[in-house]
Each structure stands twice: as C-alpha cells, then as structure tokens.
Amino acid sequence: MSVKVRLDQIPKEKYSLPGNAACPGCPHMIGLKIVGKAFRGEATLVIPAGCSSIVPGYHPYTSLDMRVIHVPFASAPAVATGISRALKIRGEDIGPVIVWAGDGATFDIGFATLSGSAVRNEDIIYIVSDNEAYMNTGVQASGSTMYGARTTTTPILGKKDRRKEIDLIMLMHKIPYVATASIAYPLDFYEKLLKASKIKGFRFIHLFSPCPPGWRFDDSKTVEIARLAVETGAWILFEYAEGKLTISPPSRIYADKSKRKPLREYLELQGRFKGISEEDLKIIEEMIDENWRVLETLSKIYS
Amino acid sequence: MGSMGRVKTALIGNHAVAYAVKMARVKFIAAYPITPQTIIVEKLAEMVEKGELEAEFVNVESEFAALSATMGAAMAGARAFTATSSHGLLYMYEMIWWAAGARVPFVMAVANRAIGPPWNIHTDHNDILTMRDSGWIISMAENVQETFDLIIQSYRIAEDQRVLLPVAVGLEGFILSHTAEYIELPDQWDVDSFLPSRDPDKPYRFKAGERYTVGGLGSDENYMMLKIAAEKAMINAEQVINEVDRDFGKIFGREYGGLVERYKVDDAKYLVISTGSWSGTIKQAVDILRDEGYPVGLLRLRFIRPFPSMDISKNISGVRGVIVFDRDISLGRGGIIASETQPYVGESSSFWGVVAGLGGVDVSSREFADVIKMFISEHESNGFSRRDLLFYMNGEVFEL
Numbered sequence: 065m066s067v068k069v070r071l072d073q074i075p076k077e078k079y080s081l082p083g084n085a086a087c088p089g090c091p092h093m094i095g096l097k098i099v100g101k102a103f104r105g106e107a108t109l110v111i112p113a114g115c116s117s118i119v120p121g122y123h124p125y126t127s128l129d130m131r132v133i134h135v136p137f138a139s140a141p142a143v144a145t146g147i148s149r150a151l152k153i154r155g156e157d158i159g160p161v162i163v164w165a166g167d168g169a170t171f172d173i174g175f176a177t178l179s180g181s182a183v184r185n186e187d188i189i190y191i192v193s194d195n196e197a198y199m200n201t202g203v204q205a206s207g208s209t210m211y212g213a214r215t216t217t218t219p220i221l222g223k224k225d226r227r228k229e230i231d232l233i234m235l236m237h238k239i240p241y242v243a244t245a246s247i248a249y250p251l252d253f254y255e256k257l258l259k260a261s262k263i264k265g266f267r268f269i270h271l272f273s274p275c276p277p278g279w280r281f282d283d284s285k286t287v288e289i290a291r292l293a294v295e296t297g298a299w300i301l302f303e304y305a306e307g308k309l310t311i312s313p314p315s316r317i318y319a320d321k322s323k324r325k326p327l328r329e330y331l332e333l334q335g336r337f338k339g340i341s342e343e344d345l346k347i348i349e350e351m352i353d354e355n356w357r358v359l360e361t362l363s364k365i366y367s
Numbered sequence: 368m369g370s371m372g373r374v375k376t377a378l379i380g381n382h383a384v385a386y387a388v389k390m391a392r393v394k395f396i397a398a399y400p401i402t403p404q405t406i407i408v409e410k411l412a413e414m415v416e417k418g419e420l421e422a423e424f425v426n427v428e429s430e431f432a433a434l435s436a437t438m439g440a441a442m443a444g445a446r447a448f449t450a451t452s453s454h455g456l457l458y459m460y461e462m463i464w465w466a467a468g469a470r471v472p473f474v475m476a477v478a479n480r481a482i483g484p485p486w487n488i489h490t491d492h493n494d495i496l497t498m499r500d501s502g503w504i505i506s507m508a509e510n511v512q513e514t515f516d517l518i519i520q521s522y523r524i525a526e527d528q529r530v531l532l533p534v535a536v537g538l539e540g541f542i543l544s545h546t547a548e549y550i551e552l553p554d555q556w557d558v559d560s561f562l563p564s565r566d567p568d569k570p571y572r573f574k575a576g577e578r579y580t581v582g583g584l585g586s587d588e589n590y591m592m593l594k595i596a597a598e599k600a601m602i603n604a605e606q607v608i609n610e611v612d613r614d615f616g617k618i619f620g621r622e623y624g625g626l627v628e629r630y631k632v633d634d635a636k637y638l639v640i641s642t643g644s645w646s647g648t649i650k651q652a653v654d655i656l657r658d659e660g661y662p663v664g665l666l667r668l669r670f671i672r673p674f675p676s677m678d679i680s681k682n683i684s685g686v687r688g689v690i691v692f693d694r695d696i697s698l699g700r701g702g703i704i705a706s707e708t709q710p711y712v713g714e715s716s717s718f719w720g721v722v723a724g725l726g727g728v729d730v731s732s733r734e735f736a737d738v739i740k741m742f743i744s745e746h747e748s749n750g751f752s753r754r755d756l757l758f759y760m761n762g763e764v765f766e767l
C-alpha cells in the first residue's frame with residue numbers, strides 16, 4: 065500500500081495559521097502545517113507540555129485549526145488512549161487521534177505511557193517532533209540530544225550519554241507502523257501521515273525538527289539544516305509498514321557512504337557543536353555508521 | 368414496579384463497587400492494581416470478559432496512565448471509571464488536578480489506605496484527603512450498601528450540567544473493601560431511570576467539523592476565572608447532591624441526608640463529627656451513651672468536598688460541645704476535618720479535635736464512648752474545654 069502524493073494534491077488551505085507565538089523558523093510549526101493539511105484539520109491532537117503547548121497562542125485565540133487537547137507532560141499517550149477508545153464506543157469517525165509530542169515528552173518523562181499505549185496497540189498516531197532537547201524550558205539535554213551537543217545542562221563538555229534509539233525501541237514493540245520523517249521533506253512526511261492513517265493500531269512517526277535557538281543556527285536555515293542531516297546520512301528516513309522495513313527514497317542514495325556530504329558541514333552550522341573535538345566527531349560518525357548498519361540489516365530481516 | 372428485580376446479596380465493598388459500575392453502564396474502565404483496590408478492577412475485568420458488561424477495559428501501565436486514560440475517555444464523552452488507593456492516588460496527583468481543572472465528569476473509587484513509610488495496607492483517610500483542594504467532589508461511604516449507592520449517585524452528580532466535576536468515592540481499605548455485608552442490589556431498570564445515559568457532547572464536543580482547544584495557554588485572569596467557575600460548580604454541587612440523594616430515596620427507598628447524615632442529632636447537646644466507616648462504630652457509641660443518659664448525636668460527613676459547612680453550622684448551633692474524630696492528619700496542623708469544622712463552632716461551645724485510627728489502628732465503640740464521655744465530663748466540670756489536637760490510641764487520650 066504505497067501512498068504517492070503530487071505537490072498539487074496538497075490542499076492550499078491552512079490549518080496551522082499565521083500569527084502564532086513560535087520563534088522564527090520553528091520546526092514544530094512546519095510539521096504542524098503538514099499534519100493539518102494531511103487531515104484537512106480533521107484530527108484530534110493531544111499535546112503534552114513543550115513548545116507546542118505554548119506556540120499555538122493565547123486564549124481565546126489559537127493558531128491550530130484542529131481539535132487540540134493540551135495535557136500534562138507525561139500523560140499524552142494515555143489521554144489519547146481514552147479519547148480513541150471513547151470515539152470507538154461512539155462509533156464516530158472524526159479523523160485520527162494524534163499525539164503531537166516533543167522529544168522530552170517522548171524519550172523521557174512520557175516513556176512509560178508511550179510504551180504502554182504501544183504494547184496495547186492503541187489506535188493512535190504518535191508523532192514526536194524531535195528538536196533534540198527540552199526547548200520550552202530553555203535547551204536542557206533530553207534522551208534524544210545528540211552525543212557531543214552542548215545544552216544548558218551539558219554546557220561545557222557537551223552531552224556524553226548516547227541518545228536513546230527510540231525508533232528501534234518502538235519497532236520492538238511490534239506495532240504496525242514506525243517511520244522517520246523530516247520537516248525538510250514535506251512530501252515524504254505527508255505521504256507517511258496518509259499511509260499511517262490508513263493503518264489501525266499504534267503508529268509512530270519520528271519527525272526531525274531542528275530548532276534555531278536551541279541548536280544555535282540562523283532562523284533562516286531550519287530547512288537547510290534538516291536537509292543536510294539527511295544528506296550527511298546523520299538522519300535516516302525509513303519506514304516500517306506491513307512487516308517491511310524500507311529506507312525511504314530521499315535517504316536511499318546515502319546508504320552509499322561515499323555519496324554523503326561531510327558530517328562536518330552539518331555540524332559546523334550549529335552553535336551547539338562549536339569547537340567539538342576530533343574524538344567526539346569520530347564517535348558521532350561511528351554512531352551514524354552503526355545506525356545505517358542496523359537499518360540495512362533490519363531491512364533485510366523485514367523484507 | 369422496578370422493585371421486583373431487587374436482590375439481597377452478600378458482597379464485599381470492592382465487588383459492590385464493580386456491580387455499581389456495571390449497573391451505571393460505564394463504558395470505559397482503566398485498571399491498575401494496588402491493594403486494597405485490586406479486586407474492583409479484577410471483578411470488572413471478569414464482567415467484561417464474560418460479556419456481562421460492554422465496556423472498553425484497558426490494562427494500563429500505571430495509575431498515572433489510568434487517570435489520564437479515564438480522563439481522556441470521559442472528555443470524549445464516555446461514562447468512565449477507574450479506582451485506586453494510597454500510593455496509586457499520589458502517583459496520579461498531577462492528573463487529579465488536570466481532570467478537575469478541565470471539568471471532566473467521571474467517577475473514581477478510592478479504597479482508602481495509609482501512605483508509607485512504613486508500608487501499611489490498612490485504612491486511613493489521608494490518601495483521599497490529598498485531593499481536597501483540587502476541585503474533585505469527595506465522598507466517603509459508611510458501609511457496603513452506601514459504597515454501592517454512592518457510585519451510582521456520583522455519576523448523576525458528576526454529569527449534572529450545573530456541576531461537571533469528577534467525583535471520588537472513598538471506601539475504607541479492608542474494613543469496607545474486603546468485608547462482606549448484606550446489601551440490596553437494585554433492579555437495572557431502576558438504575559436506568561435514576562441515571563440517564565450520558566450526553567457525550569457535554570462538556571466537550573468531539574464531532575467532525577468541530578474545532579476547539581482545551582487546556583491551552585490562557586491569561587492569568589482566565590485561569591482565575593476558571594477557578595471561580597469551578598468553585599461555583601462546587602457550590603451548585605451542594606444542591607445537586609441533596610437533590611440526587613432525595614431522588615435516589617424515591618426510587619430505591621434509601622436516603623442518606625445529602626451531604627451529611629444526622630444520627631440522633633435533634634435533641635443532642637453534644638455532637639460528634641466524623642466520616643467513613645467508623646461512623647458506624649460511633650453510632651454504637653452514641654447508643655451506649657444514650658442508654659447511659661448522655662444527650663449525644665452524630666453528624667456523619669458523607670461529603671468532604673464540597674465541605675458541608677451549612678449543614679455543620681446549622682446542626683451545631685446551640686450545642687454545648689463538638690468533638691471531631693479524624694482518621695487523618697495534616698502534619699503541622701492536626702486533624703483535617705477538625706480544622707475545617709472549627710470555624711463553625713460557637714465561641715461558647717467546647718471543642719475537641721481527636722486524631723485516631725491512623726494506619727488502621729482499631730477503635731471500638733466502647734473506646735469511642737469513653738473518649739466522648741471524657742469530653743463531656745471535662746466540659747461539665749470546667750464549663751468549657753477546647754483542645755484542637757488530641758490523639759487517641761489504645762485507651763489513652765494524649766496531647767503532645
């Protein structure tokens with residue numbers, strides 16, 4: 065079941081409206097714009113604490129033209145469980161129940177509710193918009209923060225713990241759908257959302273969302289950085305569906321390491337990696353190579 | 368006509384809760400085990416698996432998730448239920464505030480249990496009383512029949528458009544949760560006529576084409592306005608609780624008195640105030656004292672929130688003395704119900720606040736009678752006695 069979308073098939077209507085309170089170049093708003101279009105506003109978003117609780121705006125105004133339920137930090141997948149079950153009882157199809165969460169909510173504090181909802185295969189689309197730190201509280205390291213990155217809680221040496229491989233963990237929950245996406249590849253994300261919406265059960269989408277103030281790059285460069293992450297092989301777009309794991313088209317050529325742009329090009333644009341040691345750079349590179357090895361092996365196993 | 372289907376049967380409190388949930392036609396249940404609550408969700412699981420109860424039953428990974436999921440289901444229009452106790456309740460704490468603040472109507476049973484350390488599975492009211500300021504309606508059952516009845520009543524209260532708040536029903540761990548009593552199970556037809564099915568679109572409309580935001584960012588004034596609106600709902604709840612209890616009485620033949628139950632209060636010169644199952648024991652103490660010629664009565668608080676201020680002030684005006692028994696303590700302040708009752712006690716009336724029975728320590732009717740007698744004799748010999756915080760354990764009344 066492949067879902068191919070042409071650019072001219074994407075609705076012109078906006079469901080994430082201008083005039084929100086996000087920083088310029090905010091990746092969450094780019095992601096939410098695509099989510100809104102994919103479901104023409106007919107989705108129920110459950111949003112735990114994070115930038116996305118704040119940026120839609122102040123009552124009585126909102127920049128999200130969808131049903132939006134803001135909930136406490138750790139609770140979103142469980143609240144979504146209740147909503148999705150209640151809608152099932154009511155027998156009403158009003159579009160997907162979507163958790164839209166940050167990486168802090170997903171990798172760390174909400175990990176138990178995420179895992180619990182996944183093993184129960186709740187009928188939810190879970191999207192983690194991953195900006196690799198706790199941005200709303202001012203850039204503290206999260207379970208997703210890249211090795212070597214400086215945050216306000218890894219201020220001088222950079223993060224020394226490895227990042228949690230959330231996609232593989234979710235894959236091993238044996239849920240029907242796991243995918244990575246990127247705000248730099250809106251068609252790929254859009255197609256994945258549509259595909260996910262055609263599947264029942266717990267669907268997990270990991271969206272790459274570089275944050276200008278958090279990563280310390282110019283706010284005009286959000287998309288460029290996100291694209292570089294794919295082109296350097298640092299972010300791998302893939303999809304697991306119907307028992308098959310495949311590397312997504314935009315990432316395919318980068319399986320060949322010689323086709324990748326140098327990692328340095330990607331890191332140099334980000335203040336959080338400024339002055340990173342050669343040794344740490346090597347460690348990051350090894351991690352990326354390992355991720356490719358794992359995914360390629362998995363794509364053979366799930367083929 | 369409905370009375371044809373009534374049956375007398377022996378049930379433990381936990382099973383009574385499960386039967387009440389079933390008869391209330393609850394559609395969503397979240398389950399997480401903790402002693403002494405566990406049997407409630409086990410029984411419900413059995414009912415759902417046997418097909419006796421048509422509901423979504425979710426085995427969640429924690430109490431935090433249980434309350435989150437229950438809130439979500441109730442938000443989206445399902446009649447929802449969960450149950451917990453002690454540490455489980457504390458683990459839910461963030462969601463307790465959120466559920467009430469978002470005005471989501473549903474019911475949670477709390478099998479009251481002490482909070483460690485040391486580990487102790489016996490009863491105490493401190494767990495449910497941590498919900499006091501959150502905006503939940505809080506009730507406490509005296510016996511198994513009332514536990515059943517309160518669950519049914521609570522859905523009516525929670526879902527009333529004048530209220531729209533979650534309701535907690537306290538049943539004491541082991542004393543009620545695990546003790547079988549003969550109770551009358553009503554006819555399903557009667558329950559249905561008392562408790563109409565839930566309007567799924569109130570307070571939130573989950574409908575195609577409907578767009579809105581719940582719980583987003585608001586101004587400080589906005590926040591305060593919502594708190595004031597919730598307080599108004601609490602004030603409305605007093606009337607609703609009284610109405611619901613009267614209606615319940617008409618259909619089921621049992622009426623409890625609304626927010627409070629009055630036991631031999633009319634001609635009482637000394638008033639005892641308490642809540643929960645030991646009120647039954649205190650009633651025996653009142654009977655003993657009445658036999659001995661003491662004009663004593665009991666005011667049992669069926670609800671802690673809204674606090675029955677009016678009922679209390681009405682009933683204690685003119686009495687010589689008020690003695691409150693607390694099975695809880697706000698450390699640094701004393702018995703919670705005593706401290707909340709105190710403002711309504713007249714200047715010239717004697718007042719004792721007695722903390723007892725913490726962590727399940729037993730107090731017999733004879734012991735209650737003795738403490739009440741001490742209170743009366745101190746009043747009568749001195750003309751007045753005021754002790755905000757006394758403790759009672761194993762035959763001894765003491766002050767720190």
Ligand SMILES: Cc1ncc(C[n+]2csc(CCOP(=O)(O)OP(=O)(O)O)c2C)c(N)n1
Pocket residue numbers: 113114115116137138165166167168169170195197198199200201206
């Ligand atoms: C229980 C709890 N602890 C801490 C917070 C404070 N808090 C609010 S948002 C946030 C960080 C969110 O980070 P993330 O999930 O990565 O989302 P982002 O802001 O980066 O979009 C924190 C720590 C909270 N709201 N609740």
Ligand code: SF4
Pocket residue numbers: 085086087088089090091092115119195199200275276277278
């Ligand atoms: S800090 Fe980053 S994620 Fe948060 S609003 Fe600003 S740009 Fe968006």
